[in-house]
Amino acid sequence: QTVVTQEPSLTVSPGGTVTLTCASSAGEVTSGYHPNWLQQKPGQAPRALIYSTANKHSWTPARFSGSLLGGKAALTLSAVQPEDEAEYYCLLWFGSSWVFGGGTKLTVL
Amino acid sequence: EVQLVESGGGLVQPGGSLRLSCTGSGFTFNEYWMTWVRQAPGKGLEWVANIKGDGTERHQADFVGGRFTISRDNGKNSLYLQMNSLRGEDTGVYYCARQGGFPYAEASSWGQGTLVTVSS
Numbered sequence: 001q002t003v004v005t006q007e008p009s010l011t012v013s014p015g016g017t018v019t020l021t022c023a024s025s026a027g028e029v030t031s032g033y034h035p036n037w038l039q040q041k042p043g044q045a046p047r048a049l050i051y052s053t054a055n056k057h058s059w060t061p062a063r064f065s066g067s068l069l070g071g072k073a074a075l076t077l078s079a080v081q082p083e084d085e086a087e088y089y090c091l092l093w094f095g096s097s098w099v100f101g102g103g104t105k106l107t108v109l
Numbered sequence: 110e111v112q113l114v115e116s117g118g119g120l121v122q123p124g125g126s127l128r129l130s131c132t133g134s135g136f137t138f139n140e141y142w143m144t145w146v147r148q149a150p151g152k153g154l155e156w157v158a159n160i161k162g163d164g165t166e167r168h169q170a171d172f173v174g175g176r177f178t179i180s181r182d183n184g185k186n187s188l189y190l191q192m193n194s195l196r197g198e199d200t201g202v203y204y205c206a207r208q209g210g211f212p213y214a215e216a217s218s219w220g221q222g223t224l225v226t227v228s229s
Binding site for chain 2: 099
């Protein structure tokens with residue numbers, strides 16, 4: 001059973017920069033895993049932010065960016081806004097199934 | 110505007126069955142892979158299954174086993190999840206999402222979810 005691991009929680013100050021990561025128990029995360037990043041706020045459905053490592057949806061704010069970093073998928077938020085406080089999930093494709101990471105609770109404080 | 114509306118959730122006893130539906134609008138339904146994702150109360154997201162636009166290819170999570178079946182009726186712009194032998198751990202909100210043209214394509218649009226409660 002493949003496990004996808006994210007930081008359980010991170011805290012960032014408004015206006016700051018933070019990087020969330022997504023690791024696979026199967027080894028290095030590459031573009032072939034088609035990393036996706038989603039945001040979820042309490043009581044709401046998930047909202048897609050990033051797909052295929054670094055591609056943004058039309059609604060994704062410019063301050064969000066995706067990349068591969070040190071064998072992991074990464075989501076970087078720059079100039080963080082208070083409304084960015086949320087749970088963030090990565091999603092990796094393992095050839096015949098998707099697996100979500102456990103989520104990172106981002107606090108803006 | 111892409112819209113996805115789930116329905117069919119509710120209270121069901123352990124061992125029971127339920128069929129969830131997801132109706133899509135604002136896009137050509139049969140051109141897109143569709144997926145189901147669930148979320149237990151207070152827990153993270155868990156992928157359940159997805160299905161190709163023409164219904165000829167499906168993938169599912171290991172935990173599904175033979176209990177859940179994903180299907181679609183393109184004539185009704187509808188996606189389904191038949192859930193049998195339900196257990197307490199199947200309790201949660203079930204979301205449908207629209208992907209792109211490949212099984213690994215992005216899940217760009219999401220419904221608001223339907224709540225399934227498995228309890229006696």
